[in-house]
Amino acid sequence: MLSWNCVRILSSSRAALHVKRPIMNRLCVCKKSVTCLSTSLLKKETWHSSMNPRGLGKGTDLTQYINQAKSLMNYSTSQAKLNCWNCKQPLEDKPSFFCVSCKVVQPPEEGTCYFKIMDCDYTFTVDTHKLQRRYLQLQRSLHPDNFSQKSVKEQEYSESQSALVNKAYKTLLKPLSRGLYMLRLEGMHIEEGTESAADSEFLLELLEINEALDEAWTPEEANKIARDTKEKLAELTELIDAALLxxxxxxxxxxxxQMKYYANIEEKVKEKLSKFM
Known part of the structure; x- marks a missing residue:
């Protein structure tokens, strides 16, 4: 007969396997209780497994998974314990900009995901119209001008919250900065001077585009490059979205x-066109 300890271990393992898929799915949508920052705790194959349940378990150690799940639960618990600095009542919303009980502005929560702040799904194809509406809504309530007659602490918190909302909005608004931010959440970075990451054929193509832009003597020539660049950026956006999914x-x-290079060309085209005005 199996010992009581063995039975407990088997029961715990089965329970962990049953909860595996829900925990994975929570990582892909930032509206859930665990913030996006927790996705950086998991490896690449974890994100992939949430999209493909059949891949779950391949190369995945059960002990490692349980430890990761515990880390996420602890992170969630620490967020749930936040209280208002003024009235000490628990904060219901996460992130909390204001206390529901006393209506006082709260300090920013360290490490809160930008997608969570802007109430966006954790996806590369962000609804920019919804993003802009959320930005205006938050700035109307958090702008420091609204707190000029409040305490010094409230003024400081409003400035910090307003600055954080600005940063989150600007980061998620453009595809390049949004994609780079999503990679940072996964522990990946694109450093300056990325020439070594691009192949010679691609760099030659960029050189030809830059030369054509330098030699453009009319607005029509510059606009042609602008249209081609816009089409290329749209194509890259679709490819990046597919890769992330x-x-x-x-x-x-x-x-x-590649998008980073083409975004630089786009800025150069704008500068070139401004000279014709």
Missing amino acids: KGELQAAKALLV
């Missing part, structure tokens, strides 16, 4: 490097 982070990183 599949959990192919290395592919997404390589595509974001």
Whole structure:
């Protein structure tokens, strides 16, 4: 007969397997209770497994998974314990900009995901119209001008919250900064001087575009380059979105490097066109 300890271990393992999929799915949508920052606790294959349940378990150690799940639960618990600095009542919303009980502005929660702040799904294809509405809504209530007659602490918190909302909005508004931020949440970075990450054929193509832009003598020539660049950026946006949905982070990183170059060309085109005005 199995000992009582063995029975407990088997029961715990079965329970962990049953909760595995819900925990994975929570990582992909930032509206859930665990903030996006917790996704950086998991490896690439974890994100991929949430998209493909059949891949779950391949190369995944049960003990490692349980430890990761405990880390997420602890992180969630610490967030749930936040109280208002003024009246000490528990804060219901996460992130909390104001206390529901005393209506006092709260300090920013360290490490809160930008997607969570802006009430957006954790996806590369963000609804920018919804993002802008959320930004205006938050700034109307958090702008420091609204707290000029309040205490010094409230003024400081409103300034911090307003600055954080600005940063989150600007980061998520454009595809390049949004994609780079999503990779940072996964522990991946694209450093300055990324020439080594691009192949020679791609760099040659960029060189030709830059030369054509330098030699553009009319607005029509510059606008032609602008249209081509816009089309290329739209194509890269679709490819990056597909790569992220599949959990192919290395592919997404390589595509974001290309997007970074084309975004630079787009800015150069704008500068060129301004000279014709």
